[in-house]
Amino acid sequence: xxxxxxxxxxxxxxGVELVKLLGRHSHAxxxxxxxxxxxxxxxxxxxxxxxDIPLVSADDAPLHKADVVFSCLPHGASAALCKRxxxxxxxxxxxxxxxxLRDAATYAHWYGHPHPYPDLLPLAVYGLPEVHRRxxxxxxxxxxxxxxxxxxxxxxxxxxxAGALADPLVIADSKSGVSGAGRKPSLTTHFVEVxxxxxxxxxxxxxxxxxEIEQMLNALRPGVPPEPIRLIFSPHLLPIxxxxxSMIYLRINALRxxxxxxxxxxxxxxxxxxxxxxxxxATIAHAxxxxxxxxxxxxxxxxxxxxxxxxxxxxxxxxxxGQAIQNMNVMFGLDETEGLR
Numbered sequence: 170x171x172x173x174x175x176x177x178x179x180x181x182x183x184g185v186e187l188v189k190l191l192g193r194h195s196h197a198x199x200x201x202x203x204x205x206x207x208x209x210x211x212x213x214x215x216x217x218x219x220x221d222i223p224l225v226s227a228d229d230a231p232l233h234k235a236d237v238v239f240s241c242l243p244h245g246a247s248a249a250l251c252k253r254x255x256x257x258x259x260x261x262x263x264x265x266x267x268x269x270l271r272d273a274a275t276y277a278h279w280y281g282h283p284h285p286y287p288d289l290l291p292l293a294v295y296g297l298p299e300v301h302r303r304x305x306x307x308x309x310x311x312x313x314x315x316x317x318x319x320x321x322x323x324x325x326x327x328x329x330x331a332g333a334l335a336d337p338l339v340i341a342d343s344k345s346g347v348s349g350a351g352r353k354p355s356l357t358t359h360f361v362e363v364x365x366x367x368x369x370x371x372x373x374x375x376x377x378x379x380x381e382i383e384q385m386l387n388a389l390r391p392g393v394p395p396e397p398i399r400l401i402f403s404p405h406l407l408p409i410x411x412x413x414x415s416m417i418y419l420r421i422n423a424l425r426x427x428x429x430x431x432x433x434x435x436x437x438x439x440x441x442x443x444x445x446x447x448x449x450x451a452t453i454a455h456a457x458x459x460x461x462x463x464x465x466x467x468x469x470x471x472x473x474x475x476x477x478x479x480x481x482x483x484x485x486x487x488x489x490x491g492q493a494i495q496n497m498n499v500m501f502g503l504d505e506t507e508g509l510r
Contacts (some may be wrong), residue, residue: 172501173200175235175259177242177250179224180204180215182348183264184241186490188212188220194494194508196501200234201225203250232257237497240264241490248285251310255289260500261310262493268293268312269381279377295385296496298505299323299439305499313496316488317343317378317404320415322385323442323462324480327435328421328428329389329398335474336420337396341382343415344405346453349484363408372403411485412453417478428476429466436464440506441487441495451479458483460491460509 174191178184179202191197199222207215208226215224225231227250232238238254240247240263247265254261270276273287284290294301294308297319305311314322321341328334344367347358362368371377379402386398424431429447436442445451445465455463462482469475482488491509498505 170196170501170503172197172497172503173234173236174198174497175201175203175230175232175238175254177203177227177230177238177240177247177254179212179222179241180207181241182485183489185212185216185218185220186485187239187241187493188218188222190486190490190494190508192220196503196507197494197497201230203227203230227253232259235259237262237500239493239497244280245282248289252286252289255310260308262296262313262496262500263293263310264313264489264493266315266377266381268310269295269314269318269384271384275380275384279380296492297322297385298492298495298499299326299436299442300385300389302499305496306502308500311496311500313489313493315378315381316345316349316413316482316484317341317376317402317415318382318385319488319492320413320462320480320482321382321400321402321417323482324415324417324464324478325386325419326389327431328419328476328478329386330391330435331424331431332391333421333424333431334390334398334419335422337394337398338401339386339398340401340403340418341415342403342405342418343413344407345413345484346407346409346411348411349413349488358406363406366406366408368406369403370406373401374399376402376404378402378404409453411483412457413482413484413488414451414453415480417480419476419478420474421476422474428468432464432466441509451481453481456481456483456487458486460487460495462487 248267451465
């Protein structure tokens, strides 16, 4: 089986990562690659990469040749081209934030403009295979999760599903490599600003990924809890190219099994979640350049109701393009690990 793939936004960091991963996928063929600013050129001419792929404008994209279209464009710009692909009968995996939130008013509040296609929001499946594998398999539109949300949701998932939270207030202290900010240059991601520094930004409850994380965590809680989960989220910019480390602090109820056993049982059959043995601490090096989420579990000594969870991913792979291909594999009934190991 060959899956013909179209890519909107092929010259950004996630677009190039997607091209690289598809290049080693035995069931995928790139039908077109889009770049509005570099239409007419070839990818190898625009970036220092070996992929000699012609770049087309959106108007010239041959949607009829694609079975699935990935959109690697920023939020706001992505929705219109996703709509165009859906109208052409293509299946769509959107790597932007345009279809992750279920509520159009919440989207407008956090992203500063009305959602252009609120009628499509109920159609979108949140593309976290560890939670929505069955829904993804049937989906016409998949909203690929954000990088920070992937690391935090996977780090909390077993405890949330077990109803183990004793306190609905959770703290997530996360650090990301600079590629998470995208390829477009800005002062805050300039080498001189980032090098030999560690900079918090959008701390507390100000980051746009916050409603996405809370939406998923609250949807996963069993029963009808008296209070919704609320997150204190502190992202930081690390002076490295790629990778995310999320340290999560929470208070839990007593469990029938220890927390590490709970995590091992929940993720036993997941191909891209790795739980480290007791005493080991997850690091970005464990996950960099892979599609794995690597998790370590740390009960706090002398405080039996307190736990620290560390979850590390590569923001461009499990946090973006790798997870998108994982979703594609599920959608087309392929081996979920194809092209990712």
